[in-house]
Amino acid sequence: MSGSNHIPKAVLYYDARSAWSLAGYGKDELEPRLVELSKGENFSPTFLRLNPKGTVPTLVVPFENTLPADMESRYKAITETEALIAFLDKSRSIMSHTHTTSAAPAPDLPALRTVAPAVSAFLKGRKAALERYLSENEGNEIRVSEKTKKFWLEKKKATEDLLTPLNEADKGDPELSEVGRKAREEYFEKTKAAWEVGLALVLNEINKELIGPFALGEQISIVDVHLAAWLHELVILSGGTAQDSGVVAMSRLEEHVGGGFAFAKEGVSEAPTAAGATTSSDGSTPALATTGSKSKLAALWDALAGRPSWQNVFGIRG
Ligand SMILES: N[C@@H](CCC(=O)N[C@@H](CS)C(=O)NCC(=O)O)C(=O)O
Known part of the structure; x- marks a missing residue:
């Protein structure tokens, strides 16, 4: 039973601009290491040895105590977000790190x-x-x-x-x-x-398939973790912020996709509440604020934004 305090943490190679790197695990559980895509650090021979595709996120997981000592490779690198999150999901905890993104997409x-x-x-x-x-x-x-x-x-x-x-x-x-x-x-x-074809199709499809409030119903799942990172990125690109209410965030998306794009709003119908521009950040169930109905994606956004992890991951940049 020696060395149990020395089991190294998994290392998450990430870039602050990478939406897929932001799916939300923290320093208590893994060691974040910045790979600056803008400096081509992901193309360095050292990084390519870890992940020949040169992409982030890359999670390097030590195999301490699981491989014979003479084995050269004592780690494995997980390079697909889906597999990476499935792996982390087995050793859950909450997380934090910052995010900076700007810049609207540019169809004109x-x-x-x-x-x-x-x-x-x-x-x-x-x-x-x-x-x-x-x-x-x-x-x-x-x-x-x-x-x-x-x-x-x-x-x-x-x-x-x-x-x-x-x-x-x-x-x-x-x-x-x-x-x-x-x-x-x-x-x-x-x-x-x-934006106008691909994204509109995908957004409509997701909006239709969601059960609500989370993707698969009452319980949050890894599907929501993926959706959170992706939706947040799209809303930021559309000029919104992590503090927007679901209705506001989705209307920014509608505007930005353009061409008259609109979500089906038959999703969630709630009792009237104060329809503020922010959702509760104290970890309580967020108020599903609107008098009429809102899209299922807007309701998902509110459900996600009401969780402490939303603030941890996206709150910093406002
Ligand atoms: N299939 C990979 C895609 C990861 C990916 O493409 N990440 C982007 C950043 S969001 C990247 O590292 N691109 C490398 C580059 O920009 O050269 C996954 O699911 O994680």
């Missing part, structure tokens, strides 16, 4: 101009890191496999493709080169498809 030129500086700085940081890794590899300062080199080259190309429309965001259409025009067109096509 003014919006593209708004997000361009921040996003292009982010991408430039990654591009610089990738170029550094590639040149260090060429110069034999580091040695990586052909597979890793190919991975870096693909990531560099994808980063450059995205940078093109961002770097030229200030130009009017006539000033763009042929390449620039194409890049801008593709950018708008993709963002429009993602």
